[in-house]
Amino acid sequence: MASNLDHVMLAISDPTRRAIIGRLARGPARISDVARPFSMSLTGFCKHVRVLERAGLVQRTRQGRENTLELSAEPLRDVARWISRYERFWNARLDRLAGFFAAKQEKSQ
Amino acid sequence: MASNLDHVMLAISDPTRRAIIGRLARGPARISDVARPFSMSLTGFCKHVRVLERAGLVQRTRQGRENTLELSAEPLRDVARWISRYERFWNARLDRLAGFFAAKQEKSQ
DNA sequence: GAGATACTGAACCTATCGGTTCACTGTCGC
DNA sequence: GCGACAGTGAACCGATAGGTTCAGTATCTC
Secondary structure, three states: OOOHHHHHHHHHOOHHHHHHHHHHOOOOEEHHHHHOOOOOOHHHHHHHHHHHHHOOOEEEEEEOOEEEEEEOOHHHHHHHHHHHOOHHHHOHHHHHHHHHHHHHHHHHO | OOOHHHHHHHHHOOHHHHHHHHHHOOOOEEHHHHHOOOOOOHHHHHHHHHHHHHOOOEEEEEEOOEEEEEEOOHHHHHHHHHHHOOHHHHOHHHHHHHHHHHHHHHHHO
8 A cells, every 4th residue: 555655755765766767867777788787687677667667767668688777756746745744844943043043134234 | 875855755655654644643642542533553553653764754752651743844844845756847838828818818918 | 490588487484463361450439 | 539631561463674595597708
């Protein structure tokens, strides 16, 4: 019963999978080519690809024996939307600082 | 050797922990009070709190036998920063649309 | 058809996750 | 001091994560 947001966040919580996303941002590529830089069996690598697929973060196109992967970043938007609800918290200190300067300026006028 | 980004993303990949964050956004609260709405043992709940602490997302203040939790959203900023690198991908369609209208307007002038 | 290439599936391993129960330690109120 | 309250630690559980190896299936090349 895990939601897609769960799947997406879990998918990007692994550095290998973030690296795959980073690679695919430069353009689509075959599984083997994406896998090459990683010191990992191809089977292990494919498991990461499946996790990314489950999250909807990559799409696979099969032509003959080759599988081309393409980034599909839309699900990240949901994560961004969730996080944006808390932006004001990490901006809080900045806000207070801005408020301080605003008050100071007001006084000096 | 997991990075903090790993810990933060893993922490927010669980709906219970996102709910805790949502609750703490309304203000600090005692562990027991935050735990009450969840149908889960207090011990189990405390494990979630520990995961959030490991990620730096909550801070605990102890006074007597009570533990007050406070949201510390700064780590989410790192997640937001990572995600922002891919914004252009989910905006791509919008960008093309904007480009289309820009070209149309240029033509009509 | 033979051999290389590009994966995939199944079985296995260890570690971690998300949850439980039970026993325990402090701390507060009376 | 005693009982209720707030929370922790340890042990356990089943499921999943992240990795492996090995064997198999298509597919391409020659």
